[in-house]
Amino acid sequence: SLPARVRIHEVGPRDGLQNEKTVVPTEVKAEFVHRLADAGLDTVEATSFVHPKWVPQLADAEQLMPLLADVPARLPVLVPNRRGLDRALALGVREIAVFGSATEAFARANLNRTVDESLEMFAPVVAAAREAGVRVRGYLSMCFGDPWEGAVPVAQVVRVARRLLDLGCDELSLGDTIGVATPGHVTALLTELGEAEVPAARLAVHFHDTYGQALANTLAALRYGVTTVDASAGGLGGCPYARSATGNLATEDLVWMLDGLGIHTGVDLGRLTATSVWMASRLGRPSPSRTVRALSHQ
Ligand code: HMG
Ligand code: MG
16 A cells, blocks of 8 residues: 655755866855755755765755745754764754765765765764754665665665664664665565664665666555655756766655656645746756656646
8 A cells, every 4th residue: 555645855965066167156055945845845965964075966955054044844964973963953954864884895985984984973963953843854774775886785785774773773774775776675675674673764765776676666656654754856867976876766756656646745746846947057067867757748
């Protein structure tokens, strides 16, 4: 059976823009977030409080957040460590995400740490955030495949997932960072997580669309009971530290499917598409989303 409603966790301003070569002006980012909230998205991941040299595109987090004070949506931000948390708390952030890896290679490339060291780095961050009443999402990258290590054993993913949740994360987002998953693999991982007593209600799915499987994977996850789905307006995105990662599942493609299934999202597809067309013109290239193209004759 399928859920009656799905919560979309919009990641365009963060996962989308972190990978852009041209630096998007802060005012344009602020308008992007406002327009996404106006289109009915109630969770918009706004930026990251990471090292500015690692992700130069998001180095303006301090300038951006005050411009979002009137946005009527939840605005989670990525935070890897204590320094990132302090920066976020100073700006009144109410929701953060730490981001771990199921593989050693990506933990090293993305966080300059082993898997164990990164969990040690996150532990005090999650504890301090919860102490401050801040909601914590945990991301787990490379759940289905890794560009350096290849296929990732399900048991290995389940082990790190369990550890992230045990740190105190309210929610865990399963990342197919390079977009190699297929629906059978998604079902296999969710089944194993269920057997490890991770309830579907605490899970989100985060698919990149490299092989065009993101929608099929999403449907498999919905059938399994997951009701939070990550997506990026216009299909923007990728990860600068993962070779061959393309954009996320496009929010428009997701909303088109969910509307067709009669599943409520609260998102106005026309407004959202107009926003992605506007953003594409700012970035100087068309959106890769099939739905954006079909609806805008772009
Ligand atoms: P490091 O070099 O090991 O840092 O990087 P360090 O702890 O050794 O500190 C070195 C210096 O950086 C110090 O300054 C710190 O203060 C400073 P110094 O004392 O030398 O002057 N520093 C910071 N400055 C500002 N903000 C901070 C911060 N932290 C340290 N937060 C670090 C470790 C984690 C910082 C680095 O590896 C990093 O920033 N990584 C972020 C990478 C990233 O953002 N990747 C993209 C997001 S993940 C993703 O896209 C996947 C996802 O979408 C899910 C999926 O698709 O799978 C979420
Ligand atoms: Mg991602």
